[in-house]
Amino acid sequence: MSQWNLIIDVARCENCNNCVLANKDEFVGNNFPGYSAPQPLHGESTIKISRTVRGESHMVDAAYLPTLCNHCDDAPCMKKGGDCISKRADGIVIIDPEKSKGRKDLIAACPYGSIVWNADLNIPQNWIFDAHLLDKGWKEPRCSQSCPTGSMRAVKHSANEMAALAKAEGLKVLKPELATRPRVYYKNLHRTTHSFIGGSVVAAINGVLECVEGAKVELLQAGSTVHFSETDAFGDFKFDALENQSGKYTVRVHHATLGYAEREVSLGTTQFLGDIELSGAKAMA
Numbered sequence: 001m002s003q004w005n006l007i008i009d010v011a012r013c014e015n016c017n018n019c020v021l022a023n024k025d026e027f028v029g030n031n032f033p034g035y036s037a038p039q040p041l042h043g044e045s046t047i048k049i050s051r052t053v054r055g056e057s058h059m060v061d062a063a064y065l066p067t068l069c070n071h072c073d074d075a076p077c078m079k080k081g082g083d084c085i086s087k088r089a090d091g092i093v094i095i096d097p098e099k100s101k102g103r104k105d106l107i108a109a110c111p112y113g114s115i116v117w118n119a120d121l122n123i124p125q126n127w128i129f130d131a132h133l134l135d136k137g138w139k140e141p142r143c144s145q146s147c148p149t150g151s152m153r154a155v156k157h158s159a160n161e162m163a164a165l166a167k168a169e170g171l172k173v174l175k176p177e178l179a180t181r182p183r184v185y186y187k188n189l190h191r192t193t194h195s196f197i198g199g200s201v202v203a204a205i206n207g208v209l210e211c212v213e214g215a216k217v218e219l220l221q222a223g224s225t226v227h228f229s230e231t232d233a234f235g236d237f238k239f240d241a242l243e244n245q246s247g248k249y250t251v252r253v254h255h256a257t258l259g260y261a262e263r264e265v266s267l268g269t270t271q272f273l274g275d276i277e278l279s280g281a282k283a284m285a
């Protein structure tokens with residue numbers, strides 16, 4: 001059976017908030033009986049964008065993470081909500097606006113913070129994947145339709161098809177340790193959850209420190225190479241998607257004519273090593 005999933009590429013999100021506005025445009029003041037009650041003009045949005053900033057100096061990486069209801073297959077909100085919350089055959093989770101009146105306790109039942117409180121109507125609400133539009137034949141919800149960068153993509157797949165797609169594209173879900181089986185998948189999620197080690201390689205050329213392009217850079221852990229890279233035209237290198245608090249690393253840099261350098265790193269979170277100056281002529285193993 002095919003069910004809906006949303007795929008979000010964090011690397012493509014520019015924080016333009018078009019998805020948030022399109023969602024507000026759809027639901028603020030509009031009643032969709034059987035699906036959702038009108039959302040308030042100034043209420044909390046059911047789609048949110050958060051920002052993560054990593055690095056420093058010229059190597060700063062800002063990533064934007066859109067979050068909304070994950071339409072979990074093993075949803076904690078459903079366990080708490082009883083007959084207030086149901087899952088449709090197509091995977092979409094709906095909070096009944098009538099049955100859920102006064103159930104402010106359901107906000108805390110969602111471990112993703114995806115249930116918001118509608119103070120005007122005294123009801124909890126989630127992003128309903130625009131089920132009312134999909135039922136009319138729409139091919140995607142308004143958030144993905146309005147995204148100018150193609151960051152969001154709605155797909156209707158069987159569990160096997162989705163698992164194969166997730167594997168092929170390296171998709172991740174939020175808080176996998178909770179085993180809620182979310183239907184919202186992320187590409188490049190490491191930009192909000194993992195760390196990088198980066199630096200800029202320089203060398204004295206005719207008495208002046210210059211950026212070194214094409215230097216070979218090795219990242220080692222416990223004596224073994226775990227990643228390999230090469231500096232760009234600005235002398236920069238970056239090893240990304242490293243686990244936070246993942247221990248000690250060695251960064252080894254070598255250039256055929258300009259020399260060698262080595263740095264020890266104990267990784268808590270992202271570290272920009274600054275300028276690394278080559279000297280001597282030690283060869284890399």
Ligand code: SF4
Pocket residue numbers: 012013014015016017018019020049064066146147148149150151152
């Ligand atoms: S519309 Fe697309 S690019 Fe803009 S904030 Fe939403 S997901 Fe990001």
Ligand code: SF4
Pocket residue numbers: 068069070071072075076077078093109110111112113114115126180
């Ligand atoms: S993200 Fe939260 S509100 Fe949505 S289905 Fe999962 S637990 Fe329920």
